[in-house]
Amino acid sequence: MTLTVENLSLTRGKAGVLHGVSAALQPGQITAICGPNGAGKSSLLLALAGLIAPDGGTVTLDGTALAEIHPQLRAQRIGYLPQDGEVAWDLSVRNLVALGRLPHRDDGKAQIAGALEATHMTALQDRPVSTLSGGERARALLARVFAGDPEWVLADEPLAALDFYHQLEVLSSLRAAAQLGRGVVLVLHDLALAMNHADRVLVLDQGRLNADGAPEQALSIGNIMQVWGVSARWLGEPGARALVTG
Amino acid sequence: MNRATFVFAGLLVLALPLSLLMGRVWVDPETTPNAMLILIELRLPRAVLAIIVGAGLGGAGAAMQGYLRNPLADPGLFGIAPMAALGAVASLWFGYATSAYLLPLFALAGGAAGMALLALIAGRSGGIALFTLAGLMIASLAGALTALAITLAPNAFAMSEIVLWLNGALTDRSWGDVTLAAPLVAMGLVLLGFAARSLDALTLGDMAARSMGLRSDMLLWLLVGGVGLCVGASVAVAGIIGFVGLIVPHLVRPLTDRLPSSLILPSALAGALLVLVADCVVRILPMVTELRLGIALSLIGAPFFLWLLLKMRRGLV
Numbered sequence: 001m002t003l004t005v006e007n008l009s010l011t012r013g014k015a016g017v018l019h020g021v022s023a024a025l026q027p028g029q030i031t032a033i034c035g036p037n038g039a040g041k042s043s044l045l046l047a048l049a050g051l052i053a054p055d056g057g058t059v060t061l062d063g064t065a066l067a068e069i070h071p072q073l074r075a076q077r078i079g080y081l082p083q084d085g086e087v088a089w090d091l092s093v094r095n096l097v098a099l100g101r102l103p104h105r106d107d108g109k110a111q112i113a114g115a116l117e118a119t120h121m122t123a124l125q126d127r128p129v130s131t132l133s134g135g136e137r138a139r140a141l142l143a144r145v146f147a148g149d150p151e152w153v154l155a156d157e158p159l160a161a162l163d164f165y166h167q168l169e170v171l172s173s174l175r176a177a178a179q180l181g182r183g184v185v186l187v188l189h190d191l192a193l194a195m196n197h198a199d200r201v202l203v204l205d206q207g208r209l210n211a212d213g214a215p216e217q218a219l220s221i222g223n224i225m226q227v228w229g230v231s232a233r234w235l236g237e238p239g240a241r242a243l244v245t246g
Numbered sequence: 247m248n249r250a251t252f253v254f255a256g257l258l259v260l261a262l263p264l265s266l267l268m269g270r271v272w273v274d275p276e277t278t279p280n281a282m283l284i285l286i287e288l289r290l291p292r293a294v295l296a297i298i299v300g301a302g303l304g305g306a307g308a309a310m311q312g313y314l315r316n317p318l319a320d321p322g323l324f325g326i327a328p329m330a331a332l333g334a335v336a337s338l339w340f341g342y343a344t345s346a347y348l349l350p351l352f353a354l355a356g357g358a359a360g361m362a363l364l365a366l367i368a369g370r371s372g373g374i375a376l377f378t379l380a381g382l383m384i385a386s387l388a389g390a391l392t393a394l395a396i397t398l399a400p401n402a403f404a405m406s407e408i409v410l411w412l413n414g415a416l417t418d419r420s421w422g423d424v425t426l427a428a429p430l431v432a433m434g435l436v437l438l439g440f441a442a443r444s445l446d447a448l449t450l451g452d453m454a455a456r457s458m459g460l461r462s463d464m465l466l467w468l469l470v471g472g473v474g475l476c477v478g479a480s481v482a483v484a485g486i487i488g489f490v491g492l493i494v495p496h497l498v499r500p501l502t503d504r505l506p507s508s509l510i511l512p513s514a515l516a517g518a519l520l521v522l523v524a525d526c527v528v529r530i531l532p533m534v535t536e537l538r539l540g541i542a543l544s545l546i547g548a549p550f551f552l553w554l555l556l557k558m559r560r561g562l563v
């Protein structure tokens with residue numbers, strides 16, 4: 001059940017996006033991908049989801065290259081939540097979540113109910129998406145991924161545009177998913193959230209893997225200085241850290 | 247099968263027999279001379295053709311709106327309808343249209359050429375924006391060539407034939423037109439049916455849809471094939487009939503759960519109903535020459551479109 005990238009390279013146009021990135025991701029963990037804007041975080045996540053083909057290197061799931069897995073089977077095993085949160089039509093929450101069953105081509109009533117439960121959306125399941133608040137909408141979109149019952153949950157900035165309370169709520173749903181044995185991979189901008197909630201952090205800098213390890217090491221003040229060019233320090237206890245500048 | 251499907255199927259079953267009796271002459275099957283001949287050879291093929299054309303345009307419109315994730319999309323956006331029209335205009339220009347089958351065949355060839363051109367320009371990369379732009383360019387090219395054909399028409403008769411035909415009508419159609427259009431539209435709707443669940447996935451955007459196993463390239467071909475057959479066949483037998491593919495999915499959407507897959511069949515039925523009713527209306531309007539169906543539907547459609555834009559501006563759609 002490992003999702004592995006090996007010597008991954010990606011090019012878009014003339015510019016390289018990723019250069020020789022290697023990492024073996026483990027299930028049952030929350031892995032955060034951090035880095036400055038343009039570091040290649042979203043591209044790495046797309047490659048892990050099998051949605052862009054690497055120009056060099058491989059992405060493998062349990063030793064099989066993603067490109068060789070039938071798209072439908074891949075979709076059953078890897079769930080991907082894009083950042084934009086687009087919902088083109090004003091579906092009910094329940095119908096939105098039910099889209100998560102498309103890779104399985106079944107009703108999946110139990111999985112849909114479970115996904116609504118896990119994201120605390122059961123009471124809102126009949127509401128049209130347009131009437132949801134930002135936090136409720138983010139949870140509904142996450143429930144769509146959970147409904148597919150994937151081994152891997154890959155989410156691009158799932159906490160952006162959420163207030164503090166809703167960030168914690170979504171994070172607790174993701175933690176619960178990891179405890180069930182799913183692999184959770186998140187692109188995160190907020191270094192404090194990565195520090196406090198991830199089990200492992202990958203730091204990307206200009207398309208290269210700068211650090212890979214426990215949050216305390218990967219997001220050390222030395223690394224933050226080197227990658228983000230910001231002089232900062234951590235306050236508070238482990239698990240409740242805050243990042244301040246200066 | 248959802249509620250909207252039953253509603254529109256029911257209304258269609260009621261409207262069909264009524265439409266047969268309606269017209270310049272109200273047919274009373276017991277007293278009108280040659281009643282059965284009028285019904286079976288004139289009115290029934292016309293009504294069936296209205297249903298086929300409307301179903302094709304309505305279903306194709308629903309699929310296009312789902313594919314482009316845009317409630318303002320129309321089956322004409324792929325440029326297939328203008329190309330089919332150009333084909334028909336060519337047959338009128340060269341005077342081939344005297345043979346009953348040549349005009350629709352030319353139109354079908356034009357539609358197929360439009361599909362091929364679309365595939366050639368945008369087929370491989372398959373991005374939605376590129377596709378739509380290619381479609382629009384094909385549409386304007388076909389429109390320009392059609393205008394050129396009108397200005398350079400060999401004689402006044404051909405010119406008036408072309409202009410009349412472009413306005414779309416179901417006047418004087420026969421069972422021959424029905425047998426030409428029916429299988430093509432049916433095939434087109436079946437292809438769109440295969441695309442339905444993929445269109446649902448696209449609701450969440452291109453990447454999310456692909457992450458759920460969507461094959462973008464396959465969807466594209468199903469859609470070009472389905473829309474091409476529906477629209478190409480409709481233009482071939484009825485000329486340009488606008489706005490059906492735009493309006494109908496709108497009217498139907500609130501009656502469904504708003505998933506694209508729930509919209510295609512009821513939109514086909516509602517499109518059939520709209521064209522059937524509109525064709526009855528143009529038949530009974532007290533005018534010297536019959537109002538062309540395409541003009542009538544545009545007269546209804548354009549104000550509707552404006553109203554829709556106003557509603558969207560207020561954020562109600």
